[in-house]
Amino acid sequence: MSIDVRHVSKTFNGFAALRDVSLRVAAGELVALLGPSGCGKTTLLRVIAGLEAPDPGGSVGFGGALAEARRIGFVFQHYALFRHMTVFENVAFGLRVRRGPRRLDEAQIREKVSALLRLVQLEMLARHHPHQLSGGQRQRVALARALAVEPKALLLDEPFGALDARVRQELRRWLRRLHEELRITSIFVTHDQEEALELAERIVVLNQGRVEQEGSPAEVFHRPASEFVMNFVGSVNLFHGRLVQGRPVFETAPGAPATRFCSRPHELEIETRRDGGSSLPARVVRVFDAGAHVKMELRGREGQAWHVELNPERYRELGLRSGQEVWVRPRRFRVFPAGDGSFPREPI
Amino acid sequence: MAAPESFANTGARRLLIASVLGYLALFLLLPVAFILQQALAEGWRTYAQAARDPAARSALGLTLAAAAIAVPLNVVFGAAAAWAVAKFEFPGKSALIALIDLPLTISPVISGLMLVLVFGLEGWLGDWLRARGLAVIFAPPGIVLATLFVTLPFAARELIPLMAERGKDDEEAAVLLGADGWQTFWRVTLPEIKWGVLYGAVLCASRAIGEFGAVSVVSGHVRGRTNTLTLHVEALYNEYHMSAAFAVASLLTLLALATMALQAWLDRRAATAGGPP
Numbered sequence: 001m002s003i004d005v006r007h008v009s010k011t012f013n014g015f016a017a018l019r020d021v022s023l024r025v026a027a028g029e030l031v032a033l034l035g036p037s038g039c040g041k042t043t044l045l046r047v048i049a050g051l052e053a054p055d056p057g058g059s060v061g062f063g064g065a066l067a068e069a070r071r072i073g074f075v076f077q078h079y080a081l082f083r084h085m086t087v088f089e090n091v092a093f094g095l096r097v098r099r100g101p102r103r104l105d106e107a108q109i110r111e112k113v114s115a116l117l118r119l120v121q122l123e124m125l126a127r128h129h130p131h132q133l134s135g136g137q138r139q140r141v142a143l144a145r146a147l148a149v150e151p152k153a154l155l156l157d158e159p160f161g162a163l164d165a166r167v168r169q170e171l172r173r174w175l176r177r178l179h180e181e182l183r184i185t186s187i188f189v190t191h192d193q194e195e196a197l198e199l200a201e202r203i204v205v206l207n208q209g210r211v212e213q214e215g216s217p218a219e220v221f222h223r224p225a226s227e228f229v230m231n232f233v234g235s236v237n238l239f240h241g242r243l244v245q246g247r248p249v250f251e252t253a254p255g256a257p258a259t260r261f262c263s264r265p266h267e268l269e270i271e272t273r274r275d276g277g278s279s280l281p282a283r284v285v286r287v288f289d290a291g292a293h294v295k296m297e298l299r300g301r302e303g304q305a306w307h308v309e310l311n312p313e314r315y316r317e318l319g320l321r322s323g324q325e326v327w328v329r330p331r332r333f334r335v336f337p338a339g340d341g342s343f344p345r346e347p348i
Numbered sequence: 349m350a351a352p353e354s355f356a357n358t359g360a361r362r363l364l365i366a367s368v369l370g371y372l373a374l375f376l377l378l379p380v381a382f383i384l385q386q387a388l389a390e391g392w393r394t395y396a397q398a399a400r401d402p403a404a405r406s407a408l409g410l411t412l413a414a415a416a417i418a419v420p421l422n423v424v425f426g427a428a429a430a431w432a433v434a435k436f437e438f439p440g441k442s443a444l445i446a447l448i449d450l451p452l453t454i455s456p457v458i459s460g461l462m463l464v465l466v467f468g469l470e471g472w473l474g475d476w477l478r479a480r481g482l483a484v485i486f487a488p489p490g491i492v493l494a495t496l497f498v499t500l501p502f503a504a505r506e507l508i509p510l511m512a513e514r515g516k517d518d519e520e521a522a523v524l525l526g527a528d529g530w531q532t533f534w535r536v537t538l539p540e541i542k543w544g545v546l547y548g549a550v551l552c553a554s555r556a557i558g559e560f561g562a563v564s565v566v567s568g569h570v571r572g573r574t575n576t577l578t579l580h581v582e583a584l585y586n587e588y589h590m591s592a593a594f595a596v597a598s599l600l601t602l603l604a605l606a607t608m609a610l611q612a613w614l615d616r617r618a619a620t621a622g623g624p625p
Binding site: 049050051071074076078080082083084094096098146148149 | 521524525527539
């Protein structure tokens, strides 16, 4: 089932949580809604689920499914498992409340729930209550419960938000495999760019209730549409200067409006000598040499903080150590139209 | 480690516990023991006689009937109010919450007087009621109304914070899984709040049984007809039937102790609710 969000706005007591959001999700796609807290991503998910009504003028359409088959599976951030029911009864809930010709008998319910519990690898815990389970197990119960009604779309609100790092990693891979197997149209909400980049086929970046950019993880990472996106999906180094014939020039011309140049840490070049007006002086503050790349923290003359990633060969060739004076040159950079989606925070 | 130990070693701990126990003994245990002792002062037979007295039995019946009507109504009202307050936003919500507390803040005597002003022969509805031969004030319906009024807040006050704390995720999950409103209430909401509901019912019942002021105003003290247990105790006492008064009082005390035991048990159940049965 495809999902078509058209011009959806949502206002709560004068606060605009969503502003004219339009979005198409193709059948079988796995999409991430990515953004900082308060950007409206959870509200958008709840509007799609029908838990909130969009402001007049907006609508959510579902294609490729008959009206009575538009079932939506929703996994809540805190799972919302029924505390007084066993794992088995939680998963069976959606089947037990069915009425009319689609009603299943007890044997069919048992069979179906058992199959789902096998799918989420929790058959052994069928008789347990939610409070006896770990966070990761609860998450999988919530998923099995949502899948029991054979949803045509699956919506997940911060599915890994309440779990520790290792469990997150595992569940992320597991969810990816599950999606490849079942191919249910899925939308998940996250504030974690790594999660979105790793899990989603397409990412929709939201900022202050608007869609800032949508595209594949690679597009969003390598061709961010705004400084906000660039900052949100990775680290950014910021330089102020002028653009002269496609090259950044940092020689200060007093009073001239400065252009903001954004570069990722691996897009910076370190040199021991000055390269015309295209490089800036800095001092090596710290070197992190444990990892696939050597990470360095530099400080500019005016107190700017820059983060650089070098490959180990280049690092040895330069023979750098902390405290050393060097020159920084952005090898690649992006310039975004001023005032448009710029990130309110200086890069750390 | 040092702090609790040094605290335990001082005499302060013993002094504190002794004074609390002494206070309880003086103001709680002693009067209760005294009631029982006085009730049985003239022998078990007088006690049994007083408890078998038709007026006492009618008072007991009226008290239990008023409680039996007030408790379910106020529990249903409390659950509905808590649901409305916890799950929906609507204008006048905080006014509603304040209004629910009204019977707690005004004196029961005033509550009784308000009923007289509305339903009494000289009240707003007096002529209308008289024309139809209906008696509310100085009759059992008045007792029931007074009991309803004074016990109104108990279930609601118990359930509003409980429902608010639970949030509405569970109900939303149930609805998205295909449950209708009725199924959601019976299968999800009620099982999760049932201990709170029972606790509210017990609080409501103990207040209904023990109420004096409001029912005293509307009762008219017709022995065998409009006297509740508390009013009957007062009547006996005023007529110097001491051991009979204490016998009926001991009956009330036993009812109170029973509800208290039920309350304690529910408290423990509610604390472990969500656990395996």
